[in-house]
Amino acid sequence: MKGKSTRELTGSEKTEAVRDERPPVSSAAHLQMGEGPPLEMGPTSEREQSGHPARQIGPYSIIAEIGRGGMGVVYQARDVRLGRYVAMKFLSPQLSHSEEAKARLLAEARAASTLDHAGICTVYDIGESEEGVYIAMAYYEGQALDAILERGPLTSQRQLISDISHEMRSPLARVNATLGVARQRLGQDVVFDRIERDTDRLNEMVGRLLTLARLDMTAASPEMSRIALDALVSEVVADVQFEAEERDCRVEFACEQNCYIEANPALVRSAVEDIIRNAIRYTVSGTAVEVRLECRQGSNGHHAVLRVSDRGPGVPQAELANIFRPFYRVGQARDRKSGGVGLGLAIAERVARVHGGSVQAENRPGGGLEVVLTLAAAKTAMPVQT
Ligand SMILES: Nc1ncnc2c1ncn2[C@@H]1O[C@H](COP(=O)(O)OP(=O)(O)OP(=O)(O)O)[C@@H](O)[C@H]1O
Ligand SMILES: [Mg+2]
Structure with missing residues (x-):
């Protein structure tokens, strides 16, 4: 197998992977994440019927590109161990050599894996392959995100943003109050100024996020x-x-x-x-x-x-x-x-x-x-x- 998952495979998972009827990937076949030829992608059934070898990254058979954004490219893939579809996100080719982008992608995966919310995609696995770092996430059958967004906001995600922003307000207010007390007790210090600048910035950010979420979620027009x-x-x-x-x-x-x-x-x-x-x-x-x-x-x-x-x-x-x-x-x-x-x-x-x-x-x-x-x-x- 080409990929190295951060999660060790159990004995039965390894056997499952070997038993998958898809032929192994030739060394020339690889994802277009850096140089190399573009992935030749077609609908699942077409590819399976034509007998084309699926590109294999560790236990994942890549099926088709399903989206691309500023930071990453997302593919539909099949986890051959567990027999389920997954969405795999790789860094986009221009960022594949950036250590900072790699760290951000991994931080995103770790943060998402600690949350359980309807607005956040479940993260199954993170790993590294010749094509770069990847996250394997839940794959949701449905329309492209663009089409969904065109019909209206993703309510659960907007709700999540609104909830988080709202929840951040009180601890932030407490930090500001504590800072005032600390200044009184310990006197002025440049460190306090720095904390104040950052909390002000966070406060502003939270306020803006709330405005954005409200504008997206409320069907009624604001008071005019x-x-x-x-x-x-x-x-x-x-x-x-x-x-x-x-x-x-x-x-x-x-x-x-x-x-x-x-x-x-x-x-x-x-x-x-x-x-x-x-x-x-x-x-x-x-x-x-x-x-x-x-x-x-x-x-x-x-x-x-x-x-x-x-x-x-x-x-x-x-x-x-x-x-x-x-x-x-x-x-x-x-x-x-x-x-x-x-x-x-x-x-x-x-x-x-x-x-x-x-x-x-x-x-x-x-x-x-x-x-x-x-x-x-x-x-x-x-x-x-x-
Ligand atoms: N007048 C401008 N000239 C050049 N680039 C601009 C200009 N206005 C906006 N941009 C670009 O568009 C981006 C988005 O602007 P936006 O106002 O949404 O965000 P921001 O100013 O970076 O942050 P915020 O407004 O939330 O403090 C900016 O980061 C900048 O890259
Ligand atoms: Mg601005």
Whole structure:
């Protein structure tokens, strides 16, 4: 057998594996995890009928690729010892030599194996083969994840995120309170500052996760009122000026007319703030972040269109759509420096959606990113209080 499972096979398991009627794999046949020819994948029955040898990794016969993401490639396989289908996740080819990615994959498997929740896939095994580290997990018959996601959120997973975030709130509050006591008793110390920074960050992250989960799980639209978007954006711009100065850039706001929308002010504010703060974070020192707001008459009625442009590195064309996915961040090095979690734009995208709008990003000619947030405008343009 080629693979080395971290779990030793029992005597009867070994006999079962040998007794499997599939012919053994030739040494030339291997998964495309690094170099090597691509896996030739077809539907299970087709492959079995054609008598093609299944690729064997330890006790697992690889059947077909069933999905691929930023970090890994997932295959349907059959555990020949136990006679059941499994899903096997390998690191994607570009990460297969990264020790850090390998450690993350194993940490993911270990964390999942300690939890028992309907929203988490059961982990059966972890191991290492010539094709790299793998996790063998429960295989669920059904549609592709993309198709399921298109129909709506995975309620149990969202519920899990919401439950975990909620549960984290109280211990975090206790850490903050204890920190206050420690400062009083032991005096100021740089270590306390560091703990405080990290707990603040965790708190913010938990808050964002809760917002994201709520936006995904609640079918009812959030409480809406009539707001002057121009005033709201102007307040956000004033609030971020200090941050902009610290990063040696400026934020310029232009709006030619009043712009009223029917919206949830807290949600819209958080979306606008994240988009502008991203621009401040990435724009090159000495440049301006331009914020422009227009109220437009389109084929579907009035729209408020907010454009936030910077003079930063932009986003590689192929990744533009991905930046609205939760936890997606472009380029490890840049993001470590920026310190973001990768939730801001995912929330902004959902906020736009619950307001009958959308958000898009485009690279600007001459460099930089332009993010366009479109929201449905209120039907009449009467002035109101924000
Ligand atoms: N103006 C921008 N210029 C270049 N890259 C950007 C810009 N805005 C967002 N990105 C990329 O998109 C990713 C996702 O952005 P998002 O706002 O969701 O997360 P974040 O800013 O990293 O973290 P968070 O908003 O949760 O603090 C960023 O990590 C960054 O890689
Ligand atoms: Mg952000």
